[in-house]
Amino acid sequence: MTVDVDAVVIGAGVAGLAAAAAFRRAGRTCVTLEATGRIGGRAFTDHPATLGGSPFDRGASWLHAAERNPLADLARAAGIALSETRGTWTRRVLIDGRAATEAELEAYARAWERFDEVARARAAAGPDTSLADAVADLAGDPWLAQIEVWESTLIAAADPADFSVQDWHLNELAGSNLAVAGGVGALVARVLGPPAGTVRLATPAQHIAWQRPGGMVEVTTPAGTLRARACVVTVATGVLRAGGIRFDPPLPEAQRAALDGLPMGLLSKAAVPALTAERFGLAPGTSLSRRVADPAEPAMFFHLWPQGRPHAVGFFGARAAWRFAEAGTAATAAFAREELVRLLGGDAADAFGEAEVTTWGTDPAFLGAYAYARPGCMAARAAMDTPLAGRLAFAGEAWCTDGLAGTVGGAFLSGERAARMLVG
Ligand SMILES: Cc1cc2nc3c(=O)[nH]c(=O)nc-3n(C[C@H](O)[C@H](O)[C@H](O)COP(=O)(O)OP(=O)(O)OC[C@H]3O[C@@H](n4cnc5c(N)ncnc54)[C@H](O)[C@@H]3O)c2cc1C
Structure with missing residues (x-):
């Protein structure tokens, strides 16, 4: 034809x-x-x-970046109804199995401001380098790896050592973030x-x-x-x-x-049925993670009951996500449940069902989540x-x-x- x-x-x-x-x-x-x-x-x-x-x-x-x-x-x-999510999430971060204190979360916020300042200055000054290299002077800050996880492995689905700081800077997603x-x-x-x-x-x-x-x-x-x-x-x-x-x-x-x-970078999601918001005393929309020491460490960042839906969504990206993509959906689902139990405590084990896992990295129509420079x-x-x-x-x-x-x-x-x- x-x-x-x-x-x-x-x-x-x-x-x-x-x-x-x-x-x-x-x-x-x-x-x-x-x-x-x-x-x-x-x-x-x-x-x-x-x-x-x-x-x-x-x-x-x-x-x-809803304005644009x-x-x-x-x-x-x-x-179609849209709702602002920026600034609406309750953030809960665990350090060695306990919730971070207000003072520690304050230090996290300050570390993030320093990260932005240093990385933006390096992107503007050139020559281009990796995001990890651009913020190397911040090594020793206990929050650095956590910020790299967010800015690089989750947002860009890329390993910070392989991701252009200028690309990071150009594509920073300021403004409204709408559900x-x-x-x-x-x-x-x-x-x-x-x-x-x-x-x-x-x-x-x-x-x-x-x-x-x-x-x-x-x-x-x-x-x-x-x-x-x-x-x-x-x-x-x-x-x-x-x-x-x-x-x-x-x-x-x-x-x-x-x-x-x-x-292509990889961002993977595991959605876990989680019907028991009250049991954990956490509000819908809570973000839950644990502080990591290395951005390559497999660790999931959870968004609990997004928009009031009866599930929790775990995200992880870059190297750890590729490794689990190879291991398969059953291994990823099991890891998501383990992570939730680690984050919420041993008695959480019976509160969650089987996870639904994404397969962008192995699907031949995509072979990843999105491209990074x-x-x-x-x-x-x-x-x-x-x-x-x-x-x-x-x-x-x-x-x-x-x-x-x-x-x-x-x-x-x-x-x-x-x-x-x-x-x-
Ligand atoms: C886990 C994850 C989370 C994300 N989160 C967000 C987010 O919150 N906000 C946001 O803005 N973006 C997000 N993105 C990115 C966003 O989804 C993509 O940037 C966007 O959808 C890409 O659109 P596209 O048209 O460029 O490519 P695609 O959506 O990939 O479209 C290309 C199409 O081509 C088809 N195709 C492939 N091969 C062939 C072929 N040989 N012949 C014909 N057709 C073919 C594919 O099936 C596909 O339908 C996320 C992506 C992922 C994977």
Whole structure:
């Protein structure tokens, strides 16, 4: 089957749906190819039976930097309730099995201010280096590893020793952090799905011949070949780095080098049914963690009863997450329960059910959570700013230079921008 359309979009995540809608608004015909059986990509609200059907965002769960995040306005226009989370969480941190005192939490807050000051100064002064190197002078501060866990292994899904301090600085997520009633994935499916038009599910792009005669791009799938005048590829850098799509001719050296500079980090989640808020005397929305001595130490950061839902979500990232991804979901689920018991005390063991675990690191459609820039590689995010041969563009969370890299807001803006460049 050969079909001719104005534009073909590869991937029906946030970037792909935004690109497809932009093509259609410009009066172009567009088909979107999606490898999996659903739209939304890494924005996916699930309702697993193990969590009693309560909404669980396996991927994105907040609208970060909401003042600059186009999805916040789209949600409001659709009448979807948003609630501010910044400053609303009760923080509980354990040190050697006991709750940190007010004075210790105060020291934690001061350590964080110093961290920000030192890392920002180093990012501004250059040359680029790793986040770990940038804050090396703070070694000895008992809170340093804990702050690195938050700023690097959780927010960027990256090991601080392999993460560009300039990329960290550019993509700091200041401002409102909004929770979405019903979940971020549900918002994306409801608001971005319809304007995107035709999406062919379970139809992976296998091969893209992007210099065909007549200015055409040919995209081969198991269901046939699509011919288009323009193509936007929105798959994760992990998929591109693994050769998940073959390009003919191969991508130019500059673009391949950019991919090397933007590997996928991993953030994993384990959602544990937790129906007993009262028993522990902790408020819904409490954040619970234990102070670590090394950012590579496997330790989970929990968000308890988020938005009043009857579960706790444990997060961990980077090296520890990759290690558990290899070990499998049963090992991760067991670790999540062990961590909760460690954080809440031995009598907590019977209070939690089986954990529901995410698998972004091993799913071939993603191969990670989101891309981070290695030290010296921040410029790689701009490597796809010009369409190849005037017809092949790349979009997605990795290719953002506007300070929203790694987020649904950044993915949306990059998808719209790619389509605009190709429409001319
Ligand atoms: C655990 C986790 C937590 C996160 N938390 C947040 C958060 O709170 N806030 C936030 O803003 N962001 C968060 N993110 C990041 C956010 O989800 C992503 O930045 C964003 O969803 C990426 O969108 P995208 O369109 O660039 O890529 P994707 O969503 O990956 O879309 C690409 C699509 O391409 C498809 N695809 C892959 N290969 C092929 C192929 N060969 N052919 C056709 N289709 C293919 C994929 O199935 C996918 O649907 C989180 C991500 C994860 C994993």
